[in-house]
Amino acid sequence: xxxxDEIKETNRMIEHSNLDVRTITMGISLLDCANSDEKIFCxxxxxxxxxxxxxxxxxxxxxxxELGVPVVNKRISITPIAIAAAGVNTSDYxxxxxxxxxxxxxxxxxxxxGFGALVQKGSASGDIKLIESIPAALAHTERVCSSLNVASxxxxxxxxxxxxxxxxxxxxxxLTKAGDSIACAKxxxxxxxxxxxxxxxxxxxxxxxxxxxxxxxxxxxxxxKSALESVRGADFETLCETxxxxxxxxxxxxQLVAQEAAKRLNVPFxxxxxxxAPTPAIGDSIAEIFAEMGIPFAxxxxxxxxxxxxxxxxxxxxxxxxxxxxxxxxxxxxxSEDHAMAxxxxxxxxxxxxxxxxxxxxxVGLDMVAVPGDTDADTISGIIxxxxxxxxxxxxxTAVRIIPVIGKKAGDRAEFGGLLGxxxxxxxxxxxxxxxxxxxxxxxxxxxSFKN
Amino acid sequence: xKGIITVIGYDKVGIIAKICMFLSExxxxxxxxxxxxxxxxxNMLMIVDMTDKEFSEIDAHLQxxxxxxxxxxxxxxEEIFNAMHRI
Numbered sequence: 005x006x007x008x009d010e011i012k013e014t015n016r017m018i019e020h021s022n023l024d025v026r027t028i029t030m031g032i033s034l035l036d037c038a039n040s041d042e043k044i045f046c047x048x049x050x051x052x053x054x055x056x057x058x059x060x061x062x063x064x065x066x067x068x069x070e071l072g073v074p075v076v077n078k079r080i081s082i083t084p085i086a087i088a089a090a091g092v093n094t095s096d097y098x099x100x101x102x103x104x105x106x107x108x109x110x111x112x113x114x115x116x117x118g119f120g121a122l123v124q125k126g127s128a129s130g131d132i133k134l135i136e137s138i139p140a141a142l143a144h145t146e147r148v149c150s151s152l153n154v155a156s157x158x159x160x161x162x163x164x165x166x167x168x169x170x171x172x173x174x175x176x177x178x179l180t181k182a183g184d185s186i187a188c189a190k191x192x193x194x195x196x197x198x199x200x201x202x203x204x205x206x207x208x209x210x211x212x213x214x215x216x217x218x219x220x221x222x223x224x225x226x227x228x229k230s231a232l233e234s235v236r237g238a239d240f241e242t243l244c245e246t247x248x249x250x251x252x253x254x255x256x257x258x259q260l261v262a263q264e265a266a267k268r269l270n271v272p273f274x275x276x277x278x279x280x281a282p283t284p285a286i287g288d289s290i291a292e293i294f295a296e297m298g299i300p301f302a303x304x305x306x307x308x309x310x311x312x313x314x315x316x317x318x319x320x321x322x323x324x325x326x327x328x329x330x331x332x333x334x335x336x337x338x339x340s341e342d343h344a345m346a347x348x349x350x351x352x353x354x355x356x357x358x359x360x361x362x363x364x365x366x367x368v369g370l371d372m373v374a375v376p377g378d379t380d381a382d383t384i385s386g387i388i389x390x391x392x393x394x395x396x397x398x399x400x401x402t403a404v405r406i407i408p409v410i411g412k413k414a415g416d417r418a419e420f421g422g423l424l425g426x427x428x429x430x431x432x433x434x435x436x437x438x439x440x441x442x443x444x445x446x447x448x449x450x451x452x453s454f455k456n
Numbered sequence: 457x458k459g460i461i462t463v464i465g466y467d468k469v470g471i472i473a474k475i476c477m478f479l480s481e482x483x484x485x486x487x488x489x490x491x492x493x494x495x496x497x498x499n500m501l502m503i504v505d506m507t508d509k510e511f512s513e514i515d516a517h518l519q520x521x522x523x524x525x526x527x528x529x530x531x532x533x534e535e536i537f538n539a540m541h542r543i
Contacts, residue, residue: 006537008490008501011460014540015530070511072532253540260539 015072022226022288023254024074025261026281028064029117029202031081031209031217031274032056034088042094046103049088053080053107053116056216056271061112063268067261075261079115080108081207081219086121090130097134101141101148108147115190117149117207122197125159125446135165138172142187143179149205155195155392157399161447166392169193170385170441174408177377181410184418188407189340189372193388195395195402200275201331206368206403217274218266219331222258222322224250225280226287228314232296243297244317251278251321259326277331278322279367280314282342284425290314290335291344302337302345303354311335312365332401334367340420340427341372350428356387364394369402374418374427377410384408386437397450458487458534459506461518465527467498475502475529478521484509498527503534 017023037048061078068075082088082104089100101119108116119141121131138150152169155161177185192206199210202219209217231250235242258276266273282289290311291302297310315334323329337359339345348354356373363369369391375384388404395402409418414431463475472491479486488503506514515531522529 005488005503006460006534006541010537010541011462011501014537015462066512069515070533071536072530073536256539257536260535264535 017224017227017230018073021224021230022283022285023224023257024076025220025258026223027077027079027202027221028060028075028261028265029079029081029207029219029221030057030060030269030271031200031213031219033209033213033215034083035211037088038091040091040093042092042099045089045092046100049100050103050107053082053104054110057111057113059269063265067264067268071261073257073261077114079113079117079202079204079207080111081202081209082116082118083209083211084118084120084122086128086130086134087211089134090128095133096140097137098140098144101137101145104148105145113147115147115149115204117151117204118209119148120151120153120208122153123162123165124153124156125162127162127165135168135172138191139175139179139187142176142190149190149207151192151194151197151206151208153194153197154388155396157196157396158449160449161195161389161392161396163389163441163447164444166389167382167385167441167444169388170381170383173384173406174381177408177410181377184412184420185377185407185409186420189405189420189424192403192405195392196400198331198401202277203279203281203332205405213274214272216271218262218269218271219274219277220258220262220265221277221279221281221331222254223279223281224254225282225290225293227254228280229287229289229293229296232293236296240313244313247314247317248321251318252325255322255325273328275328275330276322276326278318278326278329278333279331280318280335282336282338282345283423284341284343286343289342289344290337291342291348295344301351301353302348303358307358308362308365311337311362315366332367336368336371337362337366338372338405339430340374340418340425341423343425346425346427349430356430356432360390360394363391363402364398367401369395370404370406372405372407372424372427374407374409374429375432376413376429377408378413379408379432380438382436382438382441383432385441387432389441457506459504459511459514460532460534460537461502461504462530462532463498463500463522463527465498465525467493467496468526471498471525471527472500474521474525475518478517479504482509482514482517484514
C-alpha cells in the first residue's frame with residue numbers, strides 16, 4: 005500500500021512546486037476532408053474537429069479532478085492546412101483559419117495548431133497561399149496557431165521561405181501592433197519539426213500519423229528545482245541523478261494521464277512529450293533551476309553546460325517512465341514565459357547571442373523573444389537562418405518564435421498576458437545580413453559523415 | 457478503485473467524526489487511516505474503497521463537508537501515487 009510519505013511527496017509537488025500536466029493535445033487528421041469547394045471544406049473540417057474533440061475538455065477536467073493534478077491546457081493539432089487544403093479553390097486560407105477558430109471555441113480548447121506548411125525543400129502552390137495567409141489569419145483569429153518547417157537535416161534550408169518568413173513576421177507584428185504584436189507569439193518557424201509535438205505554437209498532426217491520437221506534454225520545472233534544493237553543493241553525479249529521478253516521477257504522472265485520456269476518449273495514445281515548460285509563475289522557471297545549480301542569472305558563463313545537463317537528464321529519466329516518448333522532449337527556454345529568464349534579459353545577463361548558443365543543447369530554440377519593432381525583415385530572416393543552421397547541422401529540432409514589437413525599442417517591455425507572460429525588448433545586432441538573405445534558393449543538406 | 461483522502465486544517469472537535477460519518481452513510485469502507493497534529497495543525501490521510509462509487513459525487517460532497525468544518529479535504533485516485541512511486 006502507498007505510504008504516507010509517498011502521498012505527501014506527490015501532493016507537495018502538486019501544491020508547492022507547480023507539478024502539472026501542461027497539455028493534453030488531440031491530433032486530428034484532416035486529410036479526409038479534402039474538397040475543392042471552400043464552403044464544403046470548411047464545413048467538413050469544422051464537423052470533424054468538433055466531433056472528434058467533443059469531450060476532450062470535459063475528460064481532461066475529469067481526469068484532473070480524480071488524480072488531483074492540474075491538466076492546464078486542452079488543445080488540438082491538425083494536419084498542416086497547406087496539405088489538407090491544397091485542393092481547395094480559393095485565393096487565400098483566411099476563411100479556413102476563421103473556421104478553425106470557431107471549431108476551437110466550440111470544443112473549448114484554448115489553442116488549435118496546424119495552420120502551417122512543410123516547406124523545407126520547396127513550396128507548392130498550397131504552401132505559398134498558406135504562407136501569404138498567415139499574417140491575416142493570425143491577426144483575425146484568437147486560438148489559431150501557425151508553424152512553418154523551413155529546414156531539415158535531410159533537405160537543407162529553404163532560404164526563399166526563410167526570407168519570406170522574416171517579411172510575414174513583420175506583417176503580423178504590424179497588424180497586431182495594438183496588442184504588442186501578439187500574433188507573432190502564435191507563430192513559430194522550425195528546422196526538423198516534430199510531427200507529434202503537443203506544445204503550442206508549433207503543434208501539428210503529421211501526415212504519417214493515424215486519424216486521431218492523444219499526445220500529452222508533461223511539465224514541472226518547479227519540481228526539479230525543489231529536488232535540487234536538497235542537493236545543494238553536491239557533485240555533478242548527484243545533480244544528474246536527482247534530475248533523472250525527478251523527471252521519471254513527473255513523466256509517470258504524464259503517462260498515467262495520457263493512458264486515462266486515451267481510454268476515456270476511445271482514441272489511441274500517441275506520445276508523451278517530456279518537456280520542462282516554464283510559466284511566468286514564481287517557482288515554475290527554468291532559470292530558477294540554473295540558479296539552484298549555481299548560476300544565479302541565466303546567460304552567465306556556464307549556462308549552456310547547465311542547460312545541457314538539465315536537458316539530457318530530463319530525457320534519461322523520462323524515457324524510462326513512458327512507453328512512447330516523442331515530440332520535442334527537453335527543456336524549453338522561452339524568455340517572456342519564464343519570469344527569471346525575462347529578468348536575466350532585463351539586467352543584461354542574457355543576450356540574444358547567448359540564447360542562440362543555449363539552443364544548440366536544448367529542445368526548441370529562440371522562444372518568445374521580443375525585439376525592437378524597427379528590426380528589419382532581413383535581420384529577422386538572418387536570426388532564423390542561424391537557428392535553422394544549428395538544427396540542420398546538429399540533427400535536432402530548433403525553432404524561432406520572435407516578436408518584433410512595433411513601437412517599442414530595446415529596454416522597453418512587452419506585455420503578452422497569461423501564460424505568454426511579459427519580456428524586455430532585447431537588443432538586436434545592427435549589422436546587416438540583407439545581401440546574404442536576398443541571394444535566394446536553398447542551402448544544400450549537410451554531409452552526414454565526418455562529424456566533428 | 458482506492459481513494460486517498462487528505463484532510464488538512466486547524467485542529468478542532470469532530471473532524472474525523474464528521475468525515476467518517478459521511479463515508480459510513482455513503483457506504484465507503486475505510487481501509488487505512490493515520491493522523492497527526494503538529495503545532496495545532498491537523499493532518500489526516502485515509503485510504504478508502506471507492507469501488508462502484510461515483511467519484512465526482514463523493515468528491516463534491518467531501519469538498520462541501522470540508523468547507524462546513526473549515527478544513528481542506530482532497531480526494532484523489534490512488535493511481536497517481538502508484539504511477540509515481542511503484543514500478
